[in-house]
Amino acid sequence: MLNYPIKFDPILKEKIWGGTKLLTKLNKKSTLKNIGESWELSDVEGDISIVSNGKLKGKTLRELLETYKGKLVGENNYDRFGNNFPLLIKFIDAKEYLSVQVHPNDELAKKLHNSFGKTEMWYIMQADSGSKLIIGFNKEITPDQYLNYVAEKKIPSILNDVTVKAGDAFFIEPGMVHTIGAGILLAEIQQTSDITYRIYDWDRVDDQGNPRALHTDLAVEAINFRNKISAKYQYSTYINSLNTIVKCPYFITNFIHIVGEKELDYSQTDSFVVFMCVQGKATISMDKNSEIINYSETVLLPATAEKVVISSKNCKLLEVTV
Secondary structure, X not given: OOOOOEEEOOEEEEEEEXXXXXXXXXXXXXXXXXXXXXXXXXXXXXXXXEEOOOOOOOOEHHHHHHHHOHHHHOHHHHHHHOOOOOEEEXXXXXXXXXXXXXXXXXXXXXXXXOOOOOOEEEEEEEEOOOOEEEEEEOOOOOHHHHHHHHHOOOHHHHEEXXXXXXXXXXXXXXXOOEEEOXXXXXXXXXXXXXXXXXXXXXXXXXXXXXXXXXXXXHHHHHOOOOOOOOOEOOOOOOEOOOEEEEEOOOOEEEEEEEEEEEEEEOOOOOOOEEEEEEEOOEEEEEOOEXXXXXXXXXXXXXXXXXXXXXXXXXXXXEEEEO
8 A cells, every 4th residue: 555656735824924936836726825835744733744646545644654654654763753754844935034933942842842843954946036044143142132132123133144046955953043035935844843933023913913923032042042053055966866965863855866767775764755846857666656746746655665766857856764
């Protein structure tokens, strides 16, 4: 039952800062307006992904975990996470700036929310000219100084911004203040956690005219004031090779540019594999079963996958394992 590339129905999310690129550029289908996020693979309570293809169509990701356990995610991952899928995979369209925010680490998230922390990475798929990310502060500040900037609504004056282009990759550790700027379309890979502490929201108001809540006290506890962290990751782009972008305790992400055919051997990999297609399309074959992955689609291979062949005229994939 598990021996094929598994697809899931995207879960689309309206956001105050969302736009139309998920529909117009990534070919998602929805009647929602201002769509900010497409949750491609989710085990977040209330938003659990449903299989859209093959023999398992209609089953939830949680049902697959409960049925197949280590065969789906890898024995070590099942021992570590049980019936919880460890990653949340998304595409994000920021028509406007998201709120300036920070995420807690595992220790703080466990203490305050009984949750995983939130380590994440971004791969820029498209960016309008001049689009920027906010990554950290532009100078060293103390917690007390930070609270003064919040009180005086001067947070933007201490934020560090970075102009981005397609293909750029960023690793966002817990404690790093950050946000996605207007005009950016990206792929996001993160721990399964939806905990965000909002620091500043550009004085926006919701439909009722109310400012969105800030989480100042929580944020002070979570922010890394000590270290200047480099977030942009350089990586090689050799054709038909696994080019590592990020390797951390929570996930490994490789960039693969397929031209022609590439065989991958996962027989010694004790993990599921996620492919996100960030350019072109490809055919993924395993155990005589094949599935086309189109631009902007996400596919899950079970941990039982061994020999996998990917063929394409010209395709770029992110390969994610744990």
